[in-house]
Amino acid sequence: MQVIQNQRLCFPLTKFLLSNLLPTTYAASASASLLAPKHGNTISSLSVTAHSTNVPCTPHGVEEYVENAFDDEPKVGILKQKIEVLGISLEKTCLPGQYYNLFCPKCKGGKLKERSLSFHIIQDGEFAMWRCFRADCGWCGRVMLHGYIHLLIHVFADNNRTEESLGLEPLGPKLIAFFKDRQISEKTLSRNAVRQMSDNKGVIAFTYKQNGLLVGCKYRTLGKRFWQGKGTEKILYGVDDISNAAEIVIVEGEIDKLSLEEAGFRNCVSVPGGAPGKVSPKDLPPIEKDTAYQYLWNCKEHLDKAARIILATDNDPPGQALAKELARRLGQERCWQVHWPKKDEFSSFKDANEVLKYMGADALKRVVENAEPYTTAN
Numbered sequence: 560m561q562v563i564q565n566q567r568l569c570f571p572l573t574k575f576l577l578s579n580l581l582p583t584t585y586a587a588s589a590s591a592s593l594l595a596p597k598h599g600n601t602i603s604s605l606s607v608t609a610h611s612t613n614v615p616c617t618p619h620g621v622e623e624y625v626e627n628a629f630d631d632e633p634k635v636g637i638l639k640q641k642i643e644v645l646g647i648s649l650e651k652t653c654l655p656g657q658y659y660n661l662f663c664p665k666c667k668g669g670k671l672k673e674r675s676l677s678f679h680i681i682q683d684g685e686f687a688m689w690r691c692f693r694a695d696c697g698w699c700g701r702v703m704l705h706g707y708i709h710l711l712i713h714v715f716a717d718n719n720r721t722e723e724s725l726g727l728e729p730l731g732p733k734l735i736a737f738f739k740d741r742q743i744s745e746k747t748l749s750r751n752a753v754r755q756m757s758d759n760k761g762v763i764a765f766t767y768k769q770n771g772l773l774v775g776c777k778y779r780t781l782g783k784r785f786w787q788g789k790g791t792e793k794i795l796y797g798v799d800d801i802s803n804a805a806e807i808v809i810v811e812g813e814i815d816k817l818s819l820e821e822a823g824f825r826n827c828v829s830v831p832g833g834a835p836g837k838v839s840p841k842d843l844p845p846i847e848k849d850t851a852y853q854y855l856w857n858c859k860e861h862l863d864k865a866a867r868i869i870l871a872t873d874n875d876p877p878g879q880a881l882a883k884e885l886a887r888r889l890g891q892e893r894c895w896q897v898h899w900p901k902k903d904e905f906s907s908f909k910d911a912n913e914v915l916k917y918m919g920a921d922a923l924k925r926v927v928e929n930a931e932p933y934t935t936a937n
């Protein structure tokens with residue numbers, strides 16, 4: 560099986576390889592694991608188990624998978640043309656929904672000629688994206704299916720971004736006390752790598768990571784002034800916590816994400832930039848023009864896997880506008896919404912952290928568990 564696993568990492572498994580070079584049972588299992596995200600139903604109906612050598616599957620079944628895999632070829636073909644202009648050689652085929660390690664045209668894999676470019680075509684074929692994982696290169700970008708070659712290619716001048724290079728250090732007593740007052744524990748702060756600026760110990764640094772790599776930072780003063788570090792990737796805060804999550808919670812701020820963790824939910828992400836003033840009256844723009852929500856599209860591969868998305872945005876008009884804008888993009892049918900409990904006769908709690916602070920972790924857990932299907936009347 561070692562051969563198959565290596566192939567899966569580095570090369571697309573071709574029809575030829577699947578059906579001719581490998582024993583039938585191996586071919587079936589490799590095919591199933593490659594195509595599982597897209598053809599889950601078909602695969603489960605045939606009881607094919609990835610990496611099993613006792614697969615009850617006929618060669619005919621294998622052929623069917625492989626043929627189906629090319630349903631999206633026109634879309635992928637268009638993407639491929641755009642990508643190859645950039646010097647990325649896709650070799651034979653690259654199936655949507657899979658990751659491939661290719662040669663990076665910028666650094667050519669360095670001295671060791673590594674296949675350092677992690678390349679991915681999104682499941683629905685709407686765009687492709689890549690990143691070179693060699694520390695002294697870091698070339699990354701994205702090509703959209705529609706419109707011109709819309710590129711977000713940015714070569715990081717500072718792709719060796721580290722906490723040290725950003726001038727970050729572990730939280731000191733002042734900020735730990737700030738979080739303690741909000742019922743956020745040191746354990747949660749540590750797991751989420753919350754830091755402070757070393758030259759201004761009153762500034763919180765929320766580190767943004769993707770695939771474990773530091774890709775940016777958002778800063779916050781105790782006086783509630785926010786700004787983003789230069790070149791920060793537009794992604795959801797905590798995105799690594801929702802890879803492969805069937806159910807996710809989306810909140811409006813980093814401290815709300817930390818609050819959800821105190822209530823037992825790690826499968827939570829925060830939007831990076833707060834809420835819009837109001838819901839846009841216009842139709843949804845195409846993805847490449849949807850600049851205010853690029854952070855969603857950049858995390859689409861993870862969001863697509865979620866069957867249920869609980870919107871736990873703030874209990875004010877901008878927070879509700881954000882929920883609506885998210886639901887429009889994520890598909891209202893899989894969105895649920897929390898209802899923040901009453902604070903007193905006249906008002907309700909504002910967000911996850913307020914509930915945690917004044918009602919406790921169990922109460923916050925119940926609020927999330929009692930989310931209801933999202934409706935525009937909410």
Ligand SMILES: [Zn+2]
Pocket residue numbers: 663664665666667668675691692693696697698
């Ligand atoms: Zn490179």
